[in-house]
Amino acid sequence: MWARALKEKVTFHDGCHGLRELGTKEAPRELLRAVKGLELVEMGEAESCCGFGGMFAVKYPQISTAMAEVKCNSIVETGVDYVVSNDSSCLMQIQGYLSRHSPRVVKSLHLAEVLAQQ
C-alpha cells in the first residue's frame, strides 16, 4: 500500500467527533507532519462532515451522498493521492464515494495505518 519512502501528498479529514467533541484539530496534523517525506495539503472542506452519520447514511442516502460529494470534490481538488483520517466510519463513506465517482484514484487511510508504517 504505502511502501517505499513516504513521498506522498496527503490531505486530512477532520472527523466530527474528533474535531468537535474532543477538540483535536492539531494533534493528528502534528503526527502527520512528523512522517518523513509526507506532504500535508489542506483541503477547503476539511471540517465539513463527510455525511456518514451511522443510520443516517442509509436512512437518508440522498443527503448523505450529497455531503460525500462536497467532501470528496474538495479532496480530489487538492491533487493528493491519499486522504487520511482518524475516524474509520468517515473513511468508509469517503472511500465508498471516491471509488465510485472520483476521476482518479485517491485512497483512504486511517491515521494509525500511516503511523504503523513508520
Next chain:
Amino acid sequence: MINLQEPQEQFQHDADRTTADEPRRAAVRKALGNYQIARGKTENAFASWQHARDAAATIKYEGVNHLDQYLREFEEKFTARGGKVFWASNSAQAREYILNLARERGVKSIVKSKAMTSEEIHLNDALEKDGYHVIESDLGEFIQQLKHEPPYHFVFPCMHLKRDEISALFERELGSAKTDSPEELTMIARRVLRQHYINADMGISGGNFIVAETGMISITENEGNARLTTALPKIHVALIGIEKIVPRLADLSLFLPMLATAGTGQQLTCYNSMYGGPRLPGEVDGPEEFHVVLLDNHRTRLLADAEQRDALHCIRCGACLNVCPIFKNIGGHAYGTTYQGPIGSVITPHYRGLQDWKHLSGASSLCGACTEACPVKIDIHHHLLQNRRNAVAEKKVWWEKLIWFGFRHLMKRPWAYKLAIRLAPVGQLFHPFVYGTELDPVQSWTKTRDFPEAATQSFHDWWRERKGARK
C-alpha cells in the same frame, strides 16, 4: 411539486429533488462560504467570542427561566405608556386578535416587516382571506411573497434565488425592465413599496428582543423597512414569541452585536430600533395605537422540557443553518417547516408533534457544526438525539426494533460475532450478483457508493499472529 400526505414522505421526496440540483446547491454553498469569512472577521472583533457566548447563554437562561416575572414586568411598563398587550396561547388566538383589530378599526391595507412568527401562525393567509391587502416590505420577503413561496431561510428569505430569476420575477409581476444589477432590482422594489407604506393603515412587525426592564421591544434590520412599517401606519402590531425576553436594556449591548455577527457577519446590523409605545401627546410621529401580541403557541410546552428548554434561548440568528451541511445540501424548503435547519429540527417536534416531525431529527449526521456556531450555546445536535430517543420511547418502529434485536444478540455472543466476521468474505462473493439493485440488502448504500470489501483476515486474527510473532 407533489404534495404527499405524510411530512416524512414529503421530506424524502423533496430531499431527492433538491440534492439532485447541484447548481442550486453550489450557489447556496458559495453564499454561505462568504458568510463564513465575514463572520470569522467579526467574531475576532470580540475580546473573547467564547466568553460572549457564555454571557449570552447566562442572560437568556435567566430570562427564559423567569418568563413569568419578566413578561409581566414588560407588560406593566409597556401598558403604562399606552401600549396594549395581548397574550396569545396559540396561533388561532393571535390571528383572531389581529383580525378583530383590523375589522374594528376599518383597516384596508396592511404593510409588514419581517416576522417569522407571522409565518408560524399563517397570518397573511388569514388576512388575505378576509379581504385585506397585505404586503411584505423586507426585500427578501417581498420577493418570496411575489413568488408565492415561504421563506427559504428564516434570516435570508430568498438566498436561493439568482439575480436573473429575481429580475424575471419582477418583469412578470411588476412589469419592470430586465436588469442584472442588484441596485436596480432593489430600486424597483423600493418604488413599489414606498407607496404601500403611505397607504397602509396597519403595520405588522415581529421583534428581536423584548426588554423587560424598560417595557420596550427591539427590532434589528438592514433595510429600514421595519422603521417605516412601524412609524407610518396609524396602528402598529408587533407579533413576538415569548422567548424573546431579555431582562435588562444593557443586555442588548451584548445581543445586538452578537446577533449581527452570528446572523450575517456584520459588526452591527444597520438599524437597531427600540419601540416603547404609541405616539404620546406632543410627539410628532409614531403610531396612534401600538399592540404587542405575545405568542406562546407551544413554547411553554418546550419550556416544560427541562432537557431541551435551552432551545428557547434561540435569538433566530440563523447561524446553525449557515454552517449546516444538511441545510446546504437540501435547502430550506425541503424541511417543510417555518423554522428551517438544525434549530427548526429541534423545536418543530415540540411545536407541531413529535411523531409527525421526528424525521427531521433523524435527518442529521449529528456533526455538531450547529452547536459550535450557536451564539447562545444551545446544545442543538444533542437535542436532535434526544428527540430521536423520545420518539422511539413513545412509538417503536418495527423494522428498527428487529435490526437492533439482531445486532444486540450478535454483539452479546463472541462466537456468533466471530462467525459473522468469518462468513462476511464468503457472503460478499455473492454480492456482485445483486449489487446496487432492488435485491441488494444494502442498496441504499450501494446505489451511490461502493461497499467496503470485507478483509480476508480479521483484526483479531492479525493481532493474535502479531503477538505470537513477538513472543
